Amino acid sequence: MNEWNNLDKLSSYQDLQKAGRVDLTKVMAGQEGSDRVGKYQAPMAAGLRFNYAAKQVDDDILKGLCKLAEEAQLASKFEELYNGAVINTGEKRLVLHHLTRGQLGGTVNADGKDKRAFYTEQQEKIAAFAKKVHNGEILNEKGEKFTTVVQIGIGGSDLGPRAMYLALENWARKNNTCLMEAKFISNVDPDDAANVLAGIDPSRTIFILVSKSGTTLETLTNESFVKDALKNAGLDASKHMIAVTSETSPLAGNSDYLAAFFMDDYIGGRYSSTSSVGGAVLSLAFGPEVFARFLKGAAEADKLSAGTDPMQNAAMLDALIGVYERNVLGYPATAVLPYSQALSRFPAHLQQLDMESNGKSVNRRGEPVDYPTGPIIFGEPGTNGQHSFYQLLHQGTDIIPLQFIGFVNSQAETDVTIQGSTSQQKLCANVAAQIMAFACGKQDENRNKNFAGNRPSSIIIGDKLTPEALGALLSHYENKVMFQGFLWNLNSFDQEGVQLGKVLAKRVLAHETDGALKAFSDLLKI
Incomplete structure (x- = not known):
């Protein structure tokens, strides 16, 4: 039976304090x-x-x-x-982020499902979708191949997948597996989305909306920005967008998206690069086989870590x-x-x-x-x-x-x-x-x-x-x-420190402020 004690209560820690330097x-x-x-x-x-x-x-x-x-x-x-x-x-x-790349222990069931089987199913769905895009089974409205993929997300829906994409971009070019160029929109600052959209051909782009809850303010704002741009270009947004979300979110099963791939509450955003969050963009950019090799390296490291x-x-x-x-x-x-x-x-x-x-x-x-x-x-x-x-x-x-x-x-x-x-x-x-x-x-x-x-x-x-x-x-x-x-x-798997600012920002936007918060809001002309 594991005991959860503070570091300073452990005798071996006390011994280390006394050891020579x-x-x-x-x-x-x-x-x-x-x-x-x-x-x-x-x-x-x-x-x-x-x-x-x-x-x-x-x-x-x-x-x-x-x-x-x-x-x-x-x-x-x-x-x-x-x-x-x-x-x-x-x-x-x-x-459960380790389960996205392999089975270390026994079968893990949650929500009435074998979770390893669930994650594998999502990887297989992403691989099949990516292959259809690459071989031309899924085309744009003009019958042209998609050449670019843009991920819309923030925090773990951006930082990890973006870092992984950039890490493999040159390798993929050298090995002829750079199948689509990837871009990322994360900041709610409109200059971010505008800059990305200015450098691509929207008609030949697939946009991935990543939000576990389907309610992330920055991500939904950027989605609206992108949908407006597609509409202004005479394009049907539903033919250009896919969603990575939870099965219970409002994005799941929504006709506004070409397809939806799922994640769940057992994988934190910052641990999600080996889930559908990273899998969709990396499989589209480099091919499912490259993403599988990435997962293989992570699984091998997990085994050593055990x-x-x-x-x-x-x-x-x-x-x-x-x-x-x-x-x-x-x-x-x-x-x-x-x-x-x-x-x-x-x-x-x-x-x-x-x-x-x-x-x-x-x-x-x-x-x-x-x-x-x-x-x-x-x-x-x-x-x-x-x-x-x-x-x-x-x-x-x-x-x-x-x-x-x-x-x-x-x-x-x-x-x-x-x-x-x-x-x-x-x-x-x-x-x-x-x-x-x-x-x-x-x-x-x-x-x-x-x-x-x-x-x-x-x-x-x-x-x-x-x-x-x-x-x-x-x-x-x-x-x-x-x-x-x-x-x-510590509990390393929640992030309550992220939440307070979000709550106050909503109050500012609803003009439900007073005191210094109102003063700062007025200073920024909100």
């Missing part, structure tokens, strides 16, 4: 540093590796983290989750080290730094995934916690970030742990040699250099040029960013966030 400027120098690089790594799915040699850990701290994993019952809590327990205590729901040994479970180990940095070393933020332009929007997705999941100050029972929880997440792709915020990372007053992501080869495989090295080699050289610069620093009598070092980082490294590798990367971070929520005794 690791000085990276010493352990990463010379032969010891070289040995650590080969020793401190864990296997991931799809050929990826999690290397934590430049983290502030040693064998003793790692033993302490393994004890913490055991005392916090991380493995059995994950098993409880994927076998269908009500883990989302705030909304009294199951948490392991009981933290030293062979990269997601669990990453989570443990992250909690050690947040709660023992006192670091307030984490920077995610992909040295891959394809992952340009991946940090933005992780911002939502992590900060919406673990940005909580009460535990699963609604009681205040007495320790820091989720860190601030930010990042940009390298090497761009080096010319932006790395100054603070290297010499600022806060130490911010870093998570690099790098690949030996580019997706395009086209390159140029300048000054004896290729662009990809220069990119990889920058990753290696930054890891060591952050860890070891540089002493200089000129204090302005002095680097204290001792700034921890890890790197996830692979050969190339493929659909399988992307799925594995996504699953790794989803499971890392889950394990950290377990350690902090």
